[in-house]
Structure formats: C-alpha cells, structure tokens
Amino acid sequence: MSAALSMQDAPPILEVEALTMRFGGLVAVDAVSFTARRGDITALIGPNGAGKTTVFNCITGFYRPSDGALRLHAADGVAELHRLKDHRIARAGVARTFQNIRLFPGMTALENLLVAQTVPLQAKTGFGIVALLGLGAYRKAEAAAVARAVAWLRATNLLDRADDPAGALPYGAQRRLEIARAMCTAPSLLCLDEPAAGLNPRESDELARLLRAIRDGTAAEGEPAVSVLLIEHDMGIVMTISDHVVVLDHGRKIAEGPPAVVRNDRTVIAAYLGEGDDD
Amino acid sequence: MSAFSQGGAGGRITAALRDATIAAAVAFGLFVVMVGLRTDVSPTGALVLRERWTEVAMLCALVFAGRLVVTLWGLRPQSLGQSPERAAAMARAGKLFAPLLLAAALVLPFVPGIGRYELDLGILVLTYVMLGWGLNIVVGLAGLLDLGYVAFYAVGAYSYALLAQYFGLSFWICLPLAGILAAFWGILLGFPVLRLRGDYLAIVTLAFGEIIRIVLLNWVSLTGGPNGMSGIPRPTFFGLPFNMSGEPGTFAGFFGIEPDPVHRVVFLYYLILGLALLTNWVTIRIRRQPIGRAWEALREDEIACRALGINVRNTKLTAFALGAMFGGFAGAFFATRQGFISPESFTFIESAIILAIVVLGGMGSQVGVAVAAIVMIGGFELFRDLEEWRMLVFGAAMVVIMVLRPRGLVGSRTPTIALGEKRAIGAGHVSEGRG
Known part of the structure; x- marks a missing residue:
C-alpha cells in the first residue's frame, strides 16, 4: 500500500476539523485540521509541548x-x-x-483481554441472570471472546504468558499486551501514544512489524484491517512505518504529507532544531 | 542488615540486644507517665500521686523480650512479592480448607456439646461473615472504600420491622423487599459519590452511614426513635411458627416432636448460613462474568476502563447496589432474630468491624473474609473473661496479624479464567483500589 496511492484514493477514517483546545488562557491546540485515511498508519509528530498529546486526548x-x-x-x-x-x-x-502503560496489573494477560470485550459480552449476559446460571448463550459468547483473546495473544507473541499477571510481564511484553487489549475492543481506529518508548531496537522492529500487520489485517486470524494513528518520538519508526505524517509545533499544524516529503520540509527541520522561530 | 551477617551470630545477638534496649528505652519514656504515675483520690478527698514502678518495669521487660524475639527470629512482614510457589501452595490449602469449613458449619448444630450459647455465637459470626462478603463486593472487588456499610444493614432491618408493623407482611416477603430497598439506597448513595475517590469517598460514605442512623434516631413517629422497634415477628418455618404450645399448627406439632426453644435457634442458624452461602455463590459466579471482571478492572485502573468503553458510572453503581442488597438481607435477618431493633445497633463501629473483617481477611478473598469474621467476632467473645483488657488483646492481635500479613490472611488473587492451570496472583501485583 503505497502512501501516494492511499493519499488520493482511500476514504477517510478520521477527520479532524479546526480542532482547538484551550486551558484557561493557554491555547494548547490551535485550529488543527487533518485527515487520517482508512488503511493508513498516520503519525502525529512534533517537538515537546507541540500539542500532540492534547490532540490525542x-x-x-x-x-x-x-x-x-x-x-x-x-x-x-x-x-x-x-x-x-x-x-x-x-x-x-x-x-x-497509554504513554505510561495502563494495564490491569493484578489480572492475567488473558483477563486483560477479556475485560476489553466487556461491552459486547455484557449484552449477552441477559441482565446477569443468564450468565449467573451459566446458560448456553453466554457460554458461547464467552468462548468466542476467549478465542479472540487467544488470537491476539498469539499475534503479539504472548500466548505462553496468558495466565501470568500483567504486572509480572517484562516491559516490552506489557507494551504489546496493551496493543492486544486495545485491538480486542474491535476498533476502527487504533490510537497509540508513543508505543516505542522504552523499547530496545529489536523490540521496536517487532512493533513496526506488528503495526503494519494490524494495518493490513494480517496480525491475527479473522481480524479486519484497522487504521492506526500514532504519536511517536522515535523518528526511525515514524519514517519507516507511517504512510502519512502530520507535524505539529506550538499547537499548530506546520506540515503534512508522506514521510519522505515531511523529512525534507524546511519548517519541520527548523521546528525540530529550534531555528528560525519567526512567528 | 549487611553488618549483621558480617559479624556472624555474635554480632547478630549484640545488634539485636542493642535494638531491644532502644525499644525498651522508648517504652520506658512512654510508660513513665502513662503507667508509672497515677493520680488517685485519697480517703481524705485530696488528690495523691501514686507511683507504680513495678508495672513500668514489667512492661519495659515485656517490650525488651518481645523486640528481641522479633529481631532474632525474623517475625517480619512477608515481602509483598511472595514467590508463586508459596502462593500456589496457599491456594491448594485454601481449596481444601473451604470445604472443610463449610462442612463444619453444616454439622455444627448437631455436634454434641454445642448448646444454645454456641449456636447464638455461630449465628452472630455468620451474620458478620455475610456482611463481610457483601462489603467485599464493594471494597474487595470494585475497590471502593465504603465506611458506611452499616447503613444498608440498618435499611434492611428497619425495612422488615416497618413493613411487618405497618403492613403485617411476613418475613419471607420482607426479606427480598429489604434487599431491594437496601439496593435502592445503595444506588442513591452511589450517585453523588461517583466522582469521589479514595479518602473523599470514605468520608462521604461514613457520613451517609451516620445520616441514616440519625434519621432513624430522630424520626420518632415512624421508627420510635431511640426506643427502637419491638415486637418484630419472628420467622416461621414456611408458615409454621416456633412456639412452645406444641399445637398442630406449630413447627413442633407438625413434625410430631417435643417443643424445644432450640428449634428456632437451629432454624435461624441454617437461615443465616443459607443467606451467607447465597452471597458467596453469587459473588463467586459474578466474578467470572463481564461485570465482575469490570469491577476488578475498575479497582486496578479506572482510566484504562474508560478507554475500553466500560461505563464506569454504571459499573460502580452495580457494585454499590449488589453489596447493599446483601447488607439489606443481613439486616432483615438481624431484625427477625433479635425481635427488637434500635439505632444503637447501627453505629459507626459496626461499619468499622465489617471493614476490618474484609481488610483482615484479604480484600477480594472469600475464604479469608470468613476466617477473619470467625477470628474477630469469635475471638471477641473468647476474650470476654478478660473484661477491660479485651480491647487491648484484640487490638494487639490485629496488629500482629497486620504485621505478619499486611495484605490480609489471603492476599493473593485467583484468576477468573485461565488457558492452562489457574495460578494464584501474588499480592504484590494486585492493587487495592483508590475508589
């Protein structure tokens, strides 16, 4: 899926239109507009304090x-x-x-993924009565939820840690589990807040592969393709996996386009190097 | 600590002795004024200062010896991240222990030597087991610190008393109604406190408990105020009353047995046992349901729950409502057992005891809560002969338990589902919840 092609043809998944966020007198995000397209990995980058996390929130x-x-x-x-x-x-x-991982540390990896499926499962419990008595309809729904959880555990290479508490997993595994948990909610858009923070180069490569597989719908068995929006500091990852990059600085959008174009944009280079602050 | 190991056994003893001496010195400083000097009224009516140095010396010696034992034989809190093998062994023991406890509870009325007093104590303990299990839903599973749980107990008790007095409804109709009314009040309390967390939640729930009690105390025309409500109908065995006449319409007469006041006590015992087991069964089943998992997820991380589409408000309200419902059942039982209730039975200390049972038992653990209720309520009775020292012994026992097992008797958590074998999760990973 080439970036140029998706830019023109793919329908949008998320439209951000003149988004403004004020905290009292401070304008953290000032009329930012961009479009994330279906089937793309869109990256939101910018120096510290540019308003990335505010847009994300x-x-x-x-x-x-x-x-x-x-x-x-x-x-x-x-x-x-x-x-x-x-x-x-x-x-x-x-x-x-989340940037600082927010798993349910006292629950197992599998339980974490089942909590993510609470909403559809809850609908099957018949106000709790059907499930309380352990009747068939709920059992079937729960088996399907476990199957989906297992598929994602396999996709994130965590299947052998399924019954371990999430809090006992190594850092990289916790990052992957958090992505798996987000995917278990069956989303249309996956938003990742600095997914590569604290990962070693090998883990970063694995993450890049996983995100591409999620975009293409090949990550887990029977799961549809999901568009990705990510905030990232690690330029290596951003440039290799994104199809579209949006650059923010001081709460404004300063550039947008495929990674190759953005990388050579003079305003972007200026913003990152702190030169020519002429506004 | 490393200095101890270098110095060998001799160094360790010296260090322990020094440590114990410091502890004794601190104790001396405290006890000189608290115990050593006492003002008494002399026969002439004047105040005299009495000195009690023997007692001070005894207490200091006690502290010295106790501290020495603690340092030398490692009576230390277990590290939170206890090994999984240990946790697994505990889980295995727990699996055996729970059925044994249940069997003992089932046969208790028929054990020779168990009289009326023991059965009454058993009923009291089981009431607190049930209240502990009910509160465990709110505090242990959902992680919402509720200091006003006794309010729902009171709502249940007064619901039965009022419905019986004004509408003449029987216990078996009032029991579910009391539960529903308590659940309703649970939701009512839940709404305003949804945004509060931790300490703030605790304070507001505490206030709620007091509001209910003070309303009961002051609404004299309805509840009788401080005089309470008496003449609450006793329960019947599916319509057969327990009385001493032995007529065909009574329990004894129907079954053709000699009338005996113990029949009613045995019936009450099995009634509360059944109610407690119902609480336990529902809790165990619901933990494996989406709503139960959502409660535990809420305890672990509320913000992550929101990000997963879980309606935090409704999830908290169901926890409040369900916990309150079981409190209401227990309250209705309390009213029918006592035949008399007054606001005095629903003071803050009751909430504190129930919460202590949950914390002592290990938040979220069913067996732990049962054992804690037996230890606390049973132990309290056991020390009755000690009179005013009872509270001291009781407090010391609690301190010892919390030093040895800071996360309660059963601090580990059993997963609700597993691909392979279910392994207990060490207390170190499980959060306590911040409301």
Whole structure:
C-alpha cells in the first residue's frame, strides 16, 4: 500500500476539523485540521509541548475540545467524537494505549483481554441472570471472546504468558499486551501514544512489524484491517512505518504529507532544531 | 542488615540486644507517665500521686523480650512479592480448607456439646461473615472504600420491622423487599459519590452511614426513635411458627416432636448460613462474568476502563447496589432474630468491624473474609473473661496479624479464567483500589 496511492484514493477514517483546545488562557491546540485515511498508519509528530498529546486526548475523549469537530467514519456510520463521552468514544470504535502503560496489573494477560470485550459480552449476559446460571448463550459468547483473546495473544507473541499477571510481564511484553487489549475492543481506529518508548531496537522492529500487520489485517486470524494513528518520538519508526505524517509545533499544524516529503520540509527541520522561530 | 551477617551470630545477638534496649528505652519514656504515675483520690478527698514502678518495669521487660524475639527470629512482614510457589501452595490449602469449613458449619448444630450459647455465637459470626462478603463486593472487588456499610444493614432491618408493623407482611416477603430497598439506597448513595475517590469517598460514605442512623434516631413517629422497634415477628418455618404450645399448627406439632426453644435457634442458624452461602455463590459466579471482571478492572485502573468503553458510572453503581442488597438481607435477618431493633445497633463501629473483617481477611478473598469474621467476632467473645483488657488483646492481635500479613490472611488473587492451570496472583501485583 503505497502512501501516494492511499493519499488520493482511500476514504477517510478520521477527520479532524479546526480542532482547538484551550486551558484557561493557554491555547494548547490551535485550529488543527487533518485527515487520517482508512488503511493508513498516520503519525502525529512534533517537538515537546507541540500539542500532540492534547490532540490525542481530544480524539480519545479524555478532553472535550473547546472548538472544532472530530468525525470518525466507522463501518456503521459517522460518529461525532467531539460530542461523545470517553467510554462512548471507545464504543464508537476508537481504541487507545497509554504513554505510561495502563494495564490491569493484578489480572492475567488473558483477563486483560477479556475485560476489553466487556461491552459486547455484557449484552449477552441477559441482565446477569443468564450468565449467573451459566446458560448456553453466554457460554458461547464467552468462548468466542476467549478465542479472540487467544488470537491476539498469539499475534503479539504472548500466548505462553496468558495466565501470568500483567504486572509480572517484562516491559516490552506489557507494551504489546496493551496493543492486544486495545485491538480486542474491535476498533476502527487504533490510537497509540508513543508505543516505542522504552523499547530496545529489536523490540521496536517487532512493533513496526506488528503495526503494519494490524494495518493490513494480517496480525491475527479473522481480524479486519484497522487504521492506526500514532504519536511517536522515535523518528526511525515514524519514517519507516507511517504512510502519512502530520507535524505539529506550538499547537499548530506546520506540515503534512508522506514521510519522505515531511523529512525534507524546511519548517519541520527548523521546528525540530529550534531555528528560525519567526512567528 | 549487611553488618549483621558480617559479624556472624555474635554480632547478630549484640545488634539485636542493642535494638531491644532502644525499644525498651522508648517504652520506658512512654510508660513513665502513662503507667508509672497515677493520680488517685485519697480517703481524705485530696488528690495523691501514686507511683507504680513495678508495672513500668514489667512492661519495659515485656517490650525488651518481645523486640528481641522479633529481631532474632525474623517475625517480619512477608515481602509483598511472595514467590508463586508459596502462593500456589496457599491456594491448594485454601481449596481444601473451604470445604472443610463449610462442612463444619453444616454439622455444627448437631455436634454434641454445642448448646444454645454456641449456636447464638455461630449465628452472630455468620451474620458478620455475610456482611463481610457483601462489603467485599464493594471494597474487595470494585475497590471502593465504603465506611458506611452499616447503613444498608440498618435499611434492611428497619425495612422488615416497618413493613411487618405497618403492613403485617411476613418475613419471607420482607426479606427480598429489604434487599431491594437496601439496593435502592445503595444506588442513591452511589450517585453523588461517583466522582469521589479514595479518602473523599470514605468520608462521604461514613457520613451517609451516620445520616441514616440519625434519621432513624430522630424520626420518632415512624421508627420510635431511640426506643427502637419491638415486637418484630419472628420467622416461621414456611408458615409454621416456633412456639412452645406444641399445637398442630406449630413447627413442633407438625413434625410430631417435643417443643424445644432450640428449634428456632437451629432454624435461624441454617437461615443465616443459607443467606451467607447465597452471597458467596453469587459473588463467586459474578466474578467470572463481564461485570465482575469490570469491577476488578475498575479497582486496578479506572482510566484504562474508560478507554475500553466500560461505563464506569454504571459499573460502580452495580457494585454499590449488589453489596447493599446483601447488607439489606443481613439486616432483615438481624431484625427477625433479635425481635427488637434500635439505632444503637447501627453505629459507626459496626461499619468499622465489617471493614476490618474484609481488610483482615484479604480484600477480594472469600475464604479469608470468613476466617477473619470467625477470628474477630469469635475471638471477641473468647476474650470476654478478660473484661477491660479485651480491647487491648484484640487490638494487639490485629496488629500482629497486620504485621505478619499486611495484605490480609489471603492476599493473593485467583484468576477468573485461565488457558492452562489457574495460578494464584501474588499480592504484590494486585492493587487495592483508590475508589
């Protein structure tokens, strides 16, 4: 899937339109607009304090934007994310991971992935009565949930650690488990907050391979392709795996395009090197 | 600590002696004023200062010896990250222990030598086991620190008393109604406190418990205020009352046995045992359900729950409601057992005892809570002969348990589902929840 092709042809998955976020007098994000396309890995980059995480938190519902619109083009219609509460955004099809990993440390890897499927499973419990009595309909649903969890454990190479508490896994494995957990919510868009932070080069390579497989729908058995939006500091990863890069600085979008173009953009180089601060 | 090992056994003893001397010195400093000097009223009516140096010396010697034992024989808190083998061994022991405990509870009324007093104590202990299991849903699973649990116990008790007095409803109709009403109050309390966490949640729930008690105390026209409500109907054996007349319409008469006041006590014993086991069964089943897993996930990390699409508000409310419902059942049972209730039975100390049972037992562990209830309530009775020293012994026992097992008797967590064998998760990984 070449970047140039997807830029022109693919329909959008997420439209960010004039997104503005003010904290009191501080404008953290100032009228940022960009589009993430279906089947792409879109990267959001920028120097520290550029407003990447704020944009990210608006998309995932942890902040409510002061102004602007966020539209998710999921399979079952368009969701206006800026009007939804955080858990509704997750249900609409946006899954996220956290910069400082937020797993359920006292629960096993498998349980973590089952918690991610709470919403569809809950619908099958018949107000708890069917499940309380252990009846067939719920059992079938739970078996399907376990199968999906196992598929993702296999995809993230964690199958042999399935029954270990998440808190006991090594750091790299925790990062992978968090991605697996996000994928178990069956999202349309996977949002990753610095997924490569703290990984060694070998783990970073594995992560890049996993993200490409998620984009192409080959990561786990029977799972559809999912578009990816990521914030990343590691330029190596950004340049190798992204199809589209959006650069922020001081809360504004300063460049956008395929990695090869963005890499040679003069304003981007200036922003990263701290030169020519002429605004 | 490394200095001890270099110095060998001799160095270790010297260090332990020094440590114990310091402890004794601190104890001396405290006890000189607290125990050594005492003001008494002399026969002439004047205040005199009495000196009690023997007691001070005894206490200091006790502290010295105790500290020496602690340092030399390693009476230290176990490290939180205890080995998985150890946790697995504990889990295996727990698997055997729970059925044994249940069997003992089932045959207790028929064990020779078990009289009315022992059965009454058993009923009391089982009431607290049930309350502990109910609160365990809120505190142990969902990680919401609730200091006002006794409010739901009170709601259950007064629901039965009022429904029986004003509408003449029987115990078996009132029991589910008491549970529903308590659950309703649980949701009512849940709404305003949804945004609060940790200490703030604890304070508001504490206040809620007091509000309920003070309303019961002051609404004299409805509840009788401080005089309480008496003449609450006793339970019947599916319509057959327990009384001494032996007529055909009574329990004894129907089954053709000699009327005996113990029948009712045995019936109450099995009733509370059944109610407690119902609480346990529901909790165990619900832990393996999406809602139960969501509760535990909420305890572990609320923000991650939101990111997974879990409705945190509803999840918390169900935990409050279900916990409160079992509190309400226990309250209705309490009312029918006592035949008399007053706001005095529902003070904050009850909430504190129930919470202590949950914390002591190990948050989230069913067997641990049962054992803690037996130890706390049973132990409290056991030390009755010690009179005013009872509280001291009781407090010391709690301190010892918390020093030895800071995460409760059973601190580990059993996974709800596993691909292979279920292995207990060490207490070090499991969070306690911050509301």
